[in-house]
Amino acid sequence: MTTAPGTGPVPVVFSLAFQSWADAQARQLSWSADVMVDQLARDEAVDPLVVVNGLRSHAARLRGGSSSWPADPGYTGSQSLLQPRRWRRTDPPRWAAAAREYARLDRTLLRRAAGSGSRPPVLVTCHPVHAAVADRDAWADVVYYGWDDWAEYPPFAGRRDMLLEAYSRMAERDVVVIGVTRRIVDRIGAARSAVVPNGIHASHFEDLPDVPDWFAALDGPVALYAGSLEVRVDRDALRRLAADLPGWTVVLVGHEADPSLFDPLRSVPNIVVRPPEPRPRVLRMMASADVGLIPHRVTPMTEAMSPLKLYEYLASGVPVVATDLEPMRDVSDRCLLVPGGAELAPRVLEAAALGRAGREEVEAFRAAHDWSARYDAWRARALGLPPR
Numbered sequence: 001m002t003t004a005p006g007t008g009p010v011p012v013v014f015s016l017a018f019q020s021w022a023d024a025q026a027r028q029l030s031w032s033a034d035v036m037v038d039q040l041a042r043d044e045a046v047d048p049l050v051v052v053n054g055l056r057s058h059a060a061r062l063r064g065g066s067s068s069w070p071a072d073p074g075y076t077g078s079q080s081l082l083q084p085r086r087w088r089r090t091d092p093p094r095w096a097a098a099a100r101e102y103a104r105l106d107r108t109l110l111r112r113a114a115g116s117g118s119r120p121p122v123l124v125t126c127h128p129v130h131a132a133v134a135d136r137d138a139w140a141d142v143v144y145y146g147w148d149d150w151a152e153y154p155p156f157a158g159r160r161d162m163l164l165e166a167y168s169r170m171a172e173r174d175v176v177v178i179g180v181t182r183r184i185v186d187r188i189g190a191a192r193s194a195v196v197p198n199g200i201h202a203s204h205f206e207d208l209p210d211v212p213d214w215f216a217a218l219d220g221p222v223a224l225y226a227g228s229l230e231v232r233v234d235r236d237a238l239r240r241l242a243a244d245l246p247g248w249t250v251v252l253v254g255h256e257a258d259p260s261l262f263d264p265l266r267s268v269p270n271i272v273v274r275p276p277e278p279r280p281r282v283l284r285m286m287a288s289a290d291v292g293l294i295p296h297r298v299t300p301m302t303e304a305m306s307p308l309k310l311y312e313y314l315a316s317g318v319p320v321v322a323t324d325l326e327p328m329r330d331v332s333d334r335c336l337l338v339p340g341g342a343e344l345a346p347r348v349l350e351a352a353a354l355g356r357a358g359r360e361e362v363e364a365f366r367a368a369h370d371w372s373a374r375y376d377a378w379r380a381r382a383l384g385l386p387p388r
Contacts, residue, residue: 009047009077010140010383011119012040013109017127020053021081025070028279030308032147032180032198033126039375045385047077050121052109055101057089084108091129093158095165102130110138122383128166131175143382144170146179147198149187149304154231178381180306181327187304194381197327198306199374200315202366208284212277215285218249223321223348224289226282227309229256229273232302234295234323235265237344241295242271244345250293253277253285286316291351294322298340303327310335311369317362319351332365 014037016024024034040046051069069081084105092098106123113121120140125131128151131144150156151163167188170177177190185193210216223241225233229252242250242265250271256262265271277285286292292313296302306327313320314332321344322328324337334354336347357365367373376387 008119009045010385011048011113011121012046012383013050013052013113013121013123014040015052015109015123015125015127015130016054017125017130018054020056020083021051021069030279033145035371036145036375036378039371041072041075041079043379043388044076046383049077049079050109050113051079051081053081053083055084055086055105058085058087059089082112091159093162095162098129098162099133102127103133105130106134110135124382128163128170132166132169132173136173141176143176143178144188146177146184146188149184149301152300152304154301176382178378181304183304183326194377196374196378196381198308198311199369199371200311200366202315202370204280205283205287205315205366208280208287211284211288212281214274215251215288218251218272221248221290221352222251223248223291223293224251224253224285225293225295226253226286227307229254229262231261232296232299234297234341235262237295237341238271239265239268241344241348242268244343245348246270248348251289253282283312283316286313286318289318291348292316292318292320293344294320294328295344296323296325298323298325315362315366315369317357319354321347321351
């Protein structure tokens, strides 16, 4: 790539694809793409930085929303935020139409970048189609950042063939691929690739608020699942766990895209289903629970996920019981694995017997998996820059 160290700051255009920077701020920069943008803005070796929201329809303009770049004393250099528009609300399901749409976006971003400096920027995009059609000759380099396997994302089922075509073309065109799991990287098959798993903000685990009153009032040991309540959660396994451990409370906290999925669990006496809580309170609940749960079903999507909650549980000191999926393996001896569909109760009792991790062990885990360390690995592959 042309952005070798020692030639001055590296200009970067970072396209968020399916999300906006306002979305990232609302979730307190907890997702991996949010963190990388935030780290880029703090990196003295990156200037300027142009952040691009995911494509939105012209009609969405009427709903308003913030499109300005936030002031932050820790940000260095110059940053700007773009909100590209189109007439459609969603991506076309067929390759040819999607390729045309993202080629137009690419040309728009190149024109914008041409006025920001003499050096061609590196394009980092989270959208597979954009990465597949981006002008490799005009950008200093093209980087695809994959934080999910979008071809296996259930809401995108109608676009699966289009996304698989994008994966194939990325590999053919020598795009740099950085994925949060080996499964994502291997599926695309790019020659230039790296795996950078999700991580945690070590500082977020200090000075936490009290747990919510409803959580404090629970009797007996607690097994906690904190995350999106979606089809990937094995609801049958949770029902069996509650039946096998009647003295425990199984707590599920998170957004429900389809509340009907979890309605059958609401009638179980020792299962508590709650809406999302502010992130600091969720981290405090993790630190107060007896066991953290990741009871995912085994699907192509979950096999490619790098669950943030795994690192957050362990950084809170709580032992974990998780479905045996490749991204869960070899992270910590305090993460006990269960085959997909198997009973959770024996491993929950085994995890509870481990007790909470000591302060020294927790601090060592936080340091090893802090986002600052992840970013150093990410920038080396994406921008060709040495560790800070």
